[in-house]
Amino acid sequence: MKSFKRLRQLACAMSVMFAASMAAAAPQSGGTVVITTSPEPALITNALSSAPTTAELATKIFDGLLEYDMNLQPKPSLAESWTVSPDGKKITFKLREGVKWHDGKPFSSADVQFSLLKVVKDYHPRGQGNLGPVTSIDTPDARTAVLNLAYPYPPLMMGLSSLEAPIVPKHLYEGTDFRNNPAVNQPVGTGPFKFVRWEKGNFIELARNENYWRPGRPYLDRLIFRFIADGATRAAAVERGEIDVATFGTINPVEMRRLEKLPNITIAKGGYEAIAPVMMLELNVKRPPLDDKRVRQAIAYAIDRNFVVKNVWYGFGKPAVGPISSFVKASGAFTDEGVTKFDVKDRLEIANRLLDEAGLKRGANGMRTKIVHDVSPFGEDYRRMGEYIKQALARVGIDVELRSRDYPTFVRQVHNEYDFNMTSTWSIGMADPTLGVQRQTWSKMINPKVPFGNVSQYSNPEVDQRWVAAQTETDRAKRNQLFHELQRLLVDDSPIIWLMEMDLVAVQNKRVNDLITSPLGLRGGLYDTWVSR
Template identity: 25%
Template sequence: MKRIWTMGMLFLIMAVVMMGCTGTTDPKEAQVVTPEAPAAEAPAAVESTPESAIKEGGVVRYAAFGTAPGLFNPVLQSNSFDVYEMEVMFEGLLRKSMTNELEACLAESFSVSEDKRTLTFKLRENVKWHDGEPFTAEDVKFTFEFICHPDYAGPYSAVAKAISGYDEYFEGKADHVSGIEVIDPNTVSITTKEVDATMTEKICTSILITPKHIWESVPVKQALEQTELLRNPVGTGPFKISKFVPDQYVEMVANDLYWNGRPHVDKYIVQVANPETAQTQIINNEVEMLAVKQMNPDDLDYYKSAGVFVDTISFDAAMNLGVNNSNELLKDKRVRQAFAYAIDREAIVRDILYGYGTVANVPYKPDFWANPEDGLNAYTYNPQKAIELLEEAGWQYKADEKQMYKDGKPVKLSLKYYSGNKQVESIAPFIQQALKEVGVQIDLQISEYSTMLADMKSGDFELYIAAHKNGVAGDMKSQYNSAFTPPNGTNYSRFSNSRVDELSEQGLRLLSTDERKPIYVEIAKILNEELPIVYLYHWHQGMAMNSKLKNVQLTPNSMLGINYQTEKWYFEE
């Protein structure tokens, strides 16, 4: 398989971005004035398998937790369950490979302009929509102008605002977005307002292309009211909708017109499952795949004895103890450092994660290019050191009471966490006990995630437990730049550091990884010292699968972790 560009090469020409559950955007083309972008071929099979070993046909059923509202338009979606299916029904211009590189999808190649603001895409020829209509550059233009429309209420406005001509179109001063240009039926370009190291990946992989011929007659303001269209989507992906039963299941069938060949399996069903009975379902062959959140050795042995294969995947995220840096008790970094020393994070990884994870000291995973190779404080478990730091910060420890005081009052903090995640529900009392050992009383407050998130946005919290996904291309701006303090963004910790503000701005303007690395290494070291949040761990998650199902590749670049080259899945004879 030829790749369009490795991540390192791509950074030399234009900023890169990450999908995640969030970003979105699309690339474009221009004249090649930087290293030439090799033409990308259709992705090769996941592994070389004798044709005789591949069984054509069969049904793959995935047991998913959540609700299935049926909003199947990729630029309108807001529910993760719907994203599961849209990842195989719709496609972006590019996609992320198993090695985290951008590779061909609807675009077979692209180039970057000399000023590094314009991407020009050469689209794959003879791609068909599920209804047989041809896919063209007009569909790309339509999709991006849709998210630029003043009536658009979906999740990708931030991407749209970065495109040149957005303001004039949004304000009604222009009838099209000047930064989106159809050059010919198979060539389209997208120009951004400025060089931004995150926009390429957002544009290329986060925004999945929608069909102009289906949606062009629908006013953008009324798009969410189109139940019939939303529940009968038309995409270009390897599977197409067959049947949808709200809050029960989504049934998809193989796309005979798929540009990379008809999938080997006939059907792919994502069905709502009960966490209490899902394990029994996969043991009894009632489903073929199931996410395993808790890697309990007893459960893993049970799966193994039943002939169920369990693979693991590591996500580019960290579970953290969030801290409100604007709170008078918590604004001193020595207090936050004390909390890090007080919590035995190695014990969390060993006893709660069963070893399926690593202790985190910065946001980045240990194998990420911006993770510092040295110079980090590991905050090895040391409750006595925690007490000393709290006393240095002006707290008073009364050993006979095992209680910390501040200004004559016993210290008691609230810790908010969310229900439905067994790891989080186990970690909360662990942290409560750990901080109690150094004299800090913790009031545990559990709620739905949406309730906790609202409190994080409003600032109505002292401590919280939540996972934070790393920004695209190492970007830390949205989480730590003071300009993104709510209500202006997602700097929920209310962290403010002038050097981080400066560096996070600089990093977005540099395109090569070599240029960017020292910027983000320095940011990581500052975060390790200041600890705006206490980094707990990076975790691994399991995927239980029918042992006869082959070529399923686990990737952190998919919402489910499995939806990469689904056309290559097959059942072994």
Template identity: 25%
Template structure:
């Protein structure tokens, strides 16, 4: 994973309807054997389609500087969405984790899960017409995979050797099986392929990055720090040419200013994680005849973490009571204005390996919550409305931040009121962003803390490994449980999808039995779009939230 503390934010698509559908990674696609490409996929690169009119462009609002001058495919700087526009990966992430061909048209995996052979598209060139081939792939990976900074990325940590078989074939050897390797190859960075001509000296894996040169559909045209970045169509793109000729990324840090820019027509699109629109403006934006507000279920969720070092929370009945005391349906229906859904478990059904059967949690039952507290030895002997045990009140502290998630404050206040109804006193502490992340990742100065899961390609394996698994001698961040750690280790090492599903099922079952977190709600992905923009829909990942190549504008 990359920079887990400020982890990649949220995006997604429709909820998958097949409850038992497993993520088929080892075959590359659900209906084909290794080495085969899905029916209808282009076997080789083809000439770009006829160029659209040069004046077809849109303006997209972004909250922060896109830093397009630092858009190195092997690093973590620059606008993450632009990484996926300028650079292609060997494979791409599809709906509910389906792995799709990209620069690799097919691949084979050895029986032991340690050797991956990728068969590359031929006839592909980088945007500067430098040939794309296996040597370019090896160069691109050798720039970063031995760097200790990428140790949390398993495709780097486990990669032992890269062998160029011929121009169109490359072989990767890993030291152990790890099924999400293909998933990690879909990430926005650092796994995407950069041209050997992008560094100086050219072709040197240790060379200095000079300019972004990829095989993607877009190229960086211009950039003004803290003002805007401009991407233009790559005339040498190997796939279907974008219908637009230009996309302008307009920096508008203030959320209300982004709303005004949408209303005035100064920008065409704002939303997602890069340009959030305040929830309290949605009704107004939906009423604007010039705008549409598409929303769809996402792949992340927001939940409460328990501090397992807090003695008051080490009794499972107390944790169960807290879960039962919170009406999660009301959070989605009332506090989020109908833009999300009640959390049924840690992850929504849009996440691989999450099914109707394993995604069951505690509902809302205040009476049962009070009963469990009594069974745990807590009573309101003083008649003050707060339960006590051994003369000590059941009083806890909930930590949150508002910088990134302003909706957390009213949600926390609601949780506070519901816990008070069953006799638990909850004190709220709002921290600035850096102090909040220190509390979560470093000093554990909280009793409960509100957090969110990762999204799309990082779920479920990367999130579970990050928060519910020890790192070296350091205990797990969210909840320490050896059985859970063993289950996730066995899941990620399994080369059999059925066995892997069983391990995830067992993980979710034990998590529920021990009530180790409190799922709250599943947020929707939201955008506001000028109706002159045509073909708008949402993509499958945070870093490719919109299929930009398909967008068009009306005359």
């Protein structure tokens, strides 16, 4: 803690109580922004993990080939231009000239080829969905990368950001055990900020990349990601000005509502449009009684989504319809027509009837069965939601035991060993359902070596067929019809209980400017962010 305070004093000699009216008309260079997030990540290279806190950090260190504007249209990043062949099976990227890795080595097309084919496609939880039909990458010269596809793949151009497909240095990874490579937690990228140090249990420090390819960017000298175990302490630190930005879930929502009324604090709205986040309960469909569709549906009926939104998350979201979020409504992929509705007046009667039909009769204590609910380790609010779920399911005779585990243990036992009944989490749906939603329910994504995939171990040939068809269908109307069918099938089968479409907002000090400038929000590079001084 002392080392953090010294760092803060040296790097951030500025007032923390500026009102918005005092912000300069033009961006100023210099200064430090301190961000608190939770839990502390297990690793900080997102080519190997899609964990939220990993993504928040790594996207400042690494670049992707592309970025996206607020209309979700691709724009240049490491690739300054691109062309698509008439048959849609070849995409040629012209790479930016003069880009260097943080260690001074030159970036080239060989890094793109290696990163996408050897690392992201095999190790990133969404790698198969993003890059599935990419069979090879040609590198005719250092500035050209040609992606060869087995078939046209509409989602591909939406999955090449630093969040989804970060480019990593081939010269540090080739020939190594990727997961045990020291570069995983001492990362070297081409992005706006360089890794400096990680003081475990306290903070991670990133410093300005003075050789960044965007002239004059980033504006900030430093980013500090600070880890504080207690939510009340995090809120107090924001109020005192010790913390500039608190990511969603780090502060109790009722405290967020209180803080936003202070003159120097605001809610940083937006910045999740390309993420389409949905909160959910994942069910282990291989374990009784959750292997019975009727039991899964009963759980879905027993939970009052409106209560969860209003009383647990204080209005930061709205009830979810299913796996495909209404955030992507503009594309036509979302539908609620013909989708099973669980928030109905007689939902508890329906839930009890389904459990009776499943053969789960009430015992002398009124309970039918017992399940363990592993509460997500993403903050105290998930514990509060767990307490509500325990009460809600008890009303229909399901006895729920709440179990909390530290983050590494949670990932290992839930995602690698499948040692769970039910767990709470939230997932990134992305702007195209093939990129984010598919991995949750496609049987090919059942892989204990890659966390945050199909952890429910759900397998349905009808669902698989439609996911595969959606990958190759180029007619937009027909493709959206496939997504609508998937929405109906999956909600009816309920391998996952989709609870809430999340407003993934952050709390910020008003001295921080241009925090949200892309549809990836805090998962963008923050190279345009600056502070009033």
